[in-house]
Amino acid sequence: MRFRHALVTGANRGLGLAFVRQLLTAGSHVVAACRHPGKATALNLLAGEHPGRLHVLPLDVAEPKSHAELARELPLVLGEGDDGASRLDLLVNNAGVLHSGERFGHLSAANFDDSFRTNATGPLLLTQALAPWLADGARVVNLSSRLGSIALTTRFGTPSYNLGKAALNMATVLLAQALAERGIVVVALSPGWVRTDMGGSDAELDPAQAVAGLLRVAEGLQPGDSGRFLDWQGESIPW
Numbered sequence: 001m002r003f004r005h006a007l008v009t010g011a012n013r014g015l016g017l018a019f020v021r022q023l024l025t026a027g028s029h030v031v032a033a034c035r036h037p038g039k040a041t042a043l044n045l046l047a048g049e050h051p052g053r054l055h056v057l058p059l060d061v062a063e064p065k066s067h068a069e070l071a072r073e074l075p076l077v078l079g080e081g082d083d084g085a086s087r088l089d090l091l092v093n094n095a096g097v098l099h100s101g102e103r104f105g106h107l108s109a110a111n112f113d114d115s116f117r118t119n120a121t122g123p124l125l126l127t128q129a130l131a132p133w134l135a136d137g138a139r140v141v142n143l144s145s146r147l148g149s150i151a152l153t154t155r156f157g158t159p160s161y162n163l164g165k166a167a168l169n170m171a172t173v174l175l176a177q178a179l180a181e182r183g184i185v186v187v188a189l190s191p192g193w194v195r196t197d198m199g200g201s202d203a204e205l206d207p208a209q210a211v212a213g214l215l216r217v218a219e220g221l222q223p224g225d226s227g228r229f230l231d232w233q234g235e236s237i238p239w
Helices: 014-025 041-049 064-078 109-133 159-178 207-219
Strands: 005-009 029-034 054-058 088-093 134-143 185-190 229-231
Touching (some): 005 014, 088 109, 109 134, 134 207
Parallel strands (some): 005 029, 005 088, 134 185, 185 229
């Protein structure tokens, strides 16, 4: 399916920025959300290159008040469709946080709180807030990670991130149930190990390569895929 209207969180860099670029190239109207739009130089340059097709709005995914403010602004930038205000065909919950350097014996509650609010409850509550602006049959992509897979865990590392992504996987299944009546497909997608600020310079994939795969998966999703955990090539990942 072609995504006429898409919203991407954490859109100022890395995977989020790559999503924005490729969606614009495909002809989509894009709402790019990030915490500090004034500092999002690359996004603002893109907005100048694509007048009327890219809108940059503020969002702190960890703050429900920010969700409500974004929901209020959306109809102002989505424009009018045949039956009133347009709706989103694609929501990409990409914004996330990883606290590096965590060691057993020195873990902090603050890191876990931040990870859960940003990586799990944030996307869940944001999707709830934006549900009225999702088109029937829309796609919701939650950017998860293989590090959130319980079955694949073989070492101790990045515990606040791993637990947050595992919780996001459960949120994905719950959202799939909540939105099923409207034909909205919700999936958790792992982008693989990507060369971003979070993934590091030694990672295997370029952001553009990973996002191209993720968008192909999103475009090919069927109603029966809702609630699944897939990689960037569409292969199932064990929970």
